[in-house]
Amino acid sequence: MKQPRQFSKVTVTKKAQRSLQGGHPWVYAGEVITAEPTSNGALCDLINEKGTYLGTGFYNDQSLIRVRVLSQNANDQFDEAFWRRRIRYSLDYRRIVMGADFSCCRLIFGEADHFPGWTVDRFGAILVSQIMSLGIEQIKDQLFALLWEEMEKLGEPIEGIYERNDIALRRKEGMGEGAGWAAGFEHPNSTLTQITENGIRYEVDFGEGQKTGFFLDQKYNRGAAARLAQGRTVLDCCTHTGSFALNAAQGGAKRVIAADISASALASAKRNAQLNGLEAKMEFVQADVFDLLADEKWKTQGIDYIILDPPAFTKSRKTIHNAYQGYCQINTLAMKLLPRGALLATASCSHFMEDAMFEDMLQEAAQKAKVELRQIEVRHQAPDHPILMSVPETRYLKFYLFQIV
DSSP states (O other): OOSOOOSEEEEEOHHHHHHHHTTOOEEEGGGEEEEOOOOTTOEEEEEOTTOOEEEEEEEOTTSSEEEEEEESOTTOOOSHHHHHHHHHHHHHHHHHHHGGGGGEEEEEEGGGGTOTTEEEEEETTEEEEEEOOHHHHHTHHHHHHHHHHHHHHTTOOOOEEEEEEOOGGGGGGTOOOEEEEOTTSOOOSOSEEEEEETTEEEEEETTTSSTTSSOGGGHHHHHHHHTTOTTOEEEETTOTTTHHHHHHHHTTOSEEEEEESOHHHHHHHHHHHHHTTOGGGEEEEEOOHHHHHHOGGGGGTTOOEEEEOOOOSOSSGGGHHHHHHHHHHHHHHHHHHSOTTOEEEEEEOOTTSOHHHHHHHHHHHHHHHTOOEEEEEEEOSOTTSOOOTTOGGGOOOEEEEEEEO
């Protein structure tokens, strides 16, 4: 090490060393050989069996991810300047890649921004935070204050920070669940706001909606889907709050059927349609996606464009086989419904369903449906959800556009 260290030392296996040297920021419980006493959420130094410094990160013996690495630079001081610099890097990156869309985007994307387990989405003057790391949880007040200050320096004043920590996974990290306005910061009274994405306005309830309130990662994929919608009859099978359906309608679709199993999601989609004056060409159907696509009536409805953007069918490798079968079933059904020359947009938001596996599934579905797929475009998440090449978990969203031939 380059200087005397103040943190407890955690000795890790050769496997962990290889992973860390390859840029992956997690050390699992089974990769720890010995650990000097320290408190959960505290910083620790990672070393190999020869005592060579490998990195510094947050320790948590209640988590399967025993250490979340912050830095592999032994000279880093984890003071206010360090955190401010990290926040500024994240904001500067979004200003570069998002341009005018900086007003509504993901500002912090966890490990991809070297903030392990921390997500921050921006909806105009509101920031919505979700924390999955005990180390970040323990310094969140400092991070919130720095983020607020750095946004103001950019001429982007913030009106409130809302915490969406109402997720069960936090308990595996030794943290409780909860949601509400961040203490010590001014905020509005309502958790409702409006955003504009691709020229479409949405009502967003960041207090009650899924995740942080709106799925920002499909922003540009929705635009890509809309560019092919002119004159078509579109069936959006998992519409949620109507984002793909609305983009298709605005893109010139003749008719759009927006379907979802959730009545509350459909109610939100209807309000968004009205907000944009698109309700005249849109219909709303409450149905499970499997039942919806199995209904033969759609063959008589002139459907020539189907959009499949289901929720993640798996959040674990243990259930990947079942997820594969689920994706295969809905894609097969969709391909059978579509005539030759029709379009299919299909996606998966699970990083466990890797690109190669998803493509194998699509090929199997095409064979079962007795069609061929002509690939139009392959996309991933928007660049405000950056992919860190050394961290495959950050590469999670797959989006394909095909023509049925």
